[in-house]
Amino acid sequence: MRIARFFRIRGHEDAMILIGFSILIFILILTLLSSFISPYDPRKSYLNIEGQSVPIKPLLPPMSSLTFNLNGTAHTYFFIFGTDQQGRDIFSRIISGASFVLTVAILATLFSLLIGAPLGLLSGYIGGLIDRTISLIMDSIYAFPGLILAIAIAALLGAGLLNMIIAIAVVYIPSYFRIVRGQVLSLKEQTFIEAAKALGSPRRDIVFKFILPNVLPSILVVATLNIADAIIIEASLSFLGLGIPPDTPDWGIDISQGRRFFLSGAWWVGLFPGLMIILSVIGFSLLGEGLDEKFNPRLRTR
Amino acid sequence: MTDKLLSIRNLSVKYKLRDYTINALEDISLDLNTGSSLGVAGETGSGKSTLALAIMKLLPKYAEMKGKIIYYDKNLLELKEEEFRKIRGSKISLVFQEPSATLNPVMSIKEHFLELFKTHIPEISEEEAIERASKLLEETGVPGARLRDYPHMLSGGMKQRVSIALALALNPDLLVADEPTTALDVLIEAQILELFKKLKRERNFTLMLITHNLGVLAETVEEILILYAGKIAEYGKIDKVFNEPLHPYTKLLLESVPSIQENKKLSYIPGSPPDLANPPKGCRFHPRCPFAFDKCKIIEPELKKVNDRFVACHLYYE
Numbered sequence: 099m100r101i102a103r104f105f106r107i108r109g110h111e112d113a114m115i116l117i118g119f120s121i122l123i124f125i126l127i128l129t130l131l132s133s134f135i136s137p138y139d140p141r142k143s144y145l146n147i148e149g150q151s152v153p154i155k156p157l158l159p160p161m162s163s164l165t166f167n168l169n170g171t172a173h174t175y176f177f178i179f180g181t182d183q184q185g186r187d188i189f190s191r192i193i194s195g196a197s198f199v200l201t202v203a204i205l206a207t208l209f210s211l212l213i214g215a216p217l218g219l220l221s222g223y224i225g226g227l228i229d230r231t232i233s234l235i236m237d238s239i240y241a242f243p244g245l246i247l248a249i250a251i252a253a254l255l256g257a258g259l260l261n262m263i264i265a266i267a268v269v270y271i272p273s274y275f276r277i278v279r280g281q282v283l284s285l286k287e288q289t290f291i292e293a294a295k296a297l298g299s300p301r302r303d304i305v306f307k308f309i310l311p312n313v314l315p316s317i318l319v320v321a322t323l324n325i326a327d328a329i330i331i332e333a334s335l336s337f338l339g340l341g342i343p344p345d346t347p348d349w350g351i352d353i354s355q356g357r358r359f360f361l362s363g364a365w366w367v368g369l370f371p372g373l374m375i376i377l378s379v380i381g382f383s384l385l386g387e388g389l390d391e392k393f394n395p396r397l398r399t400r
Numbered sequence: 401m402t403d404k405l406l407s408i409r410n411l412s413v414k415y416k417l418r419d420y421t422i423n424a425l426e427d428i429s430l431d432l433n434t435g436s437s438l439g440v441a442g443e444t445g446s447g448k449s450t451l452a453l454a455i456m457k458l459l460p461k462y463a464e465m466k467g468k469i470i471y472y473d474k475n476l477l478e479l480k481e482e483e484f485r486k487i488r489g490s491k492i493s494l495v496f497q498e499p500s501a502t503l504n505p506v507m508s509i510k511e512h513f514l515e516l517f518k519t520h521i522p523e524i525s526e527e528e529a530i531e532r533a534s535k536l537l538e539e540t541g542v543p544g545a546r547l548r549d550y551p552h553m554l555s556g557g558m559k560q561r562v563s564i565a566l567a568l569a570l571n572p573d574l575l576v577a578d579e580p581t582t583a584l585d586v587l588i589e590a591q592i593l594e595l596f597k598k599l600k601r602e603r604n605f606t607l608m609l610i611t612h613n614l615g616v617l618a619e620t621v622e623e624i625l626i627l628y629a630g631k632i633a634e635y636g637k638i639d640k641v642f643n644e645p646l647h648p649y650t651k652l653l654l655e656s657v658p659s660i661q662e663n664k665k666l667s668y669i670p671g672s673p674p675d676l677a678n679p680p681k682g683c684r685f686h687p688r689c690p691f692a693f694d695k696c697k698i699i700e701p702e703l704k705k706v707n708d709r710f711v712a713c714h715l716y717y718e
């Protein structure tokens with residue numbers, strides 16, 4: 099109760115926002131500080147450490163620790179989440195993996211927002227032939243299942259960070275288009291828009307000062323929820339090998355590699371990156387749903 | 401002698417929908433002199449709001465306008481949109497029916513005024529705009545400190561006062577008020593009407609007050625225009641029309657005003673307004689008119705001058 103009062107939590111949506119936001123802050127700090135806090139080099143194999151006599155086995159289980167002498171001094175290696183099939187530290191890999199997946203998810207969402215929202219604004223406000231043309235294009239994109247479309251585009255464009263961002267961005271453009279267009283259509287019939295016209299406001303002001311600020315909260319909510327989806331698509335693309343070079347620390351790639359060792363008992367290779375995906379998706383989803391309920395309370399209570 | 405400010409000549413408005421056409425207004429002519437006040441009354445669907453929006457040229461795209469609206473020497477219907485935009489809000493203003501819906505929920509009252517002033521006087525400084533805005537608010541009975549508030553923080557009556565202050569901010573010649581008190585309770589209604597009268601005395605603008613509440617008009621305006629199914633039924637000085645209504649519709653309309661003092665049974669006009677997509681032949685009121693005779697069913701009455709006013713009814717001319 100005291101915690102609730104401290105954070106001014108007044109309803110479950112506030113709690114959702116707080117928890118989601120905390121998870122995201124945690125992941126963000128992890129990402130920003132990854133080069134400082136990751137104990138080992140995420141790309142380096144610790145199978146053959148210099149000066150060591152016996153080769154180390156790959157796929158060390160979590161909480162393994164190794165100690166050996168090098169030039170008279172004792173070196174201790176501790177792998178909290180274990181190592182993978184190449185002897186790389188999984189803990190270091192998932193910390194570094196966050197930065198890649200978040201960059202892709204956030205940039206892709208930003209791109210689709212910056213393309214989809216203005217198109218929706220234009221289409222909804224002007225209407226007529228322009229509206230019908232853009233809507234048709236958007237609906238045809240929307241008709242494809244998101245993941246399959248992203249796979250097709252990624253396969254077409256080839257590997258690479260930018261191509262992956264484009265592939266994911268295209269999938270989400272229609273989401274912004276549809277929500278903005280729908281809201282503009284109902285907003286432009288509102289009396290306060292007519293009143294603004296009656297006071298002589300030019301078209302530009304009506305669109306940017308009267309309509310856009312009323313649409314922004316919904317855009318924000320959709321964007322937050324989309325980042326969660328984009329993380330899953332990014333991981334899926336990497337999992338399928340459509341994203342980036344396989345030695346890049348990335349959750350999707352690590353799951354894909356861990357999958358092969360799961361049946362032979364090395365469950366930790368795929369589990370920890372999987373948990374990170376779940377955690378970050380939950381973080382964005384909680385934040386998005388919480389914001390949604392906060393901004394559109396009427397939708398829920400009615 | 402008074403000057404003519406606005407003349408409407410043979411104005412017709414048709415809403416062209418996909419399957420049918422609605423004749424919302426037909427052959428409306430009227431004159432407004434500088435400083436005069438005209439009330440427009442009629443049932444729901446009689447074209448009152450269409451008339452207001454036609455003057456503001458804010459009708460939807462599918463509306464087709466014919467005739468002339470002459471403001472000083474210019475025909476407003478021929479003006480380009482960009483020229484007309486400069487008249488809206490500065491020379492001709494509109495106050496809407498629903499005060500809760502006329503203000504942008506995400507803009508403070510101050511921002512509403514800034515938007516208005518910057519649109520029409522681009523060189524105005526922010527300080528001057530704010531000063532003028534707070535003076536206007538005080539004039540309409542809203543404390544100047546409320547400038548910082550957002551619309552949801554104001555009551556309905558306050559919002560309507562703000563809307564009126566916005567409409568009058570640039571000293572328009574003509575203020576069109578489309579049922580400005582319908583959404584308010586009786587006491588606030590009386591205050592707002594008093595405000596209209598006070599502001600009109602001080603600023604001498606021309607007022608066109610649209611309402612279905614005849615009691616409101618009696619107190620506020622000099623002339624009255626009764627609309628029925630998109631046509632003028634009766635048009636004249638308000639005391640003449642109210643004391644001795646000529647058109648049967650006006651008579652029935654006046655009788656159906658509820659009264660607290662007299663314990664009479666509430667009367668109403670039987671039937672309902674005609675379908676404007678398919679209006680009845682002859683006089684549009686004849687299916688509901690107790691005085692209708694054969695001629696009414698065939699020939700549409702023209703608006704003619706009868707003594708001190710205009711009436712469109714076969715009872716008064718051969």
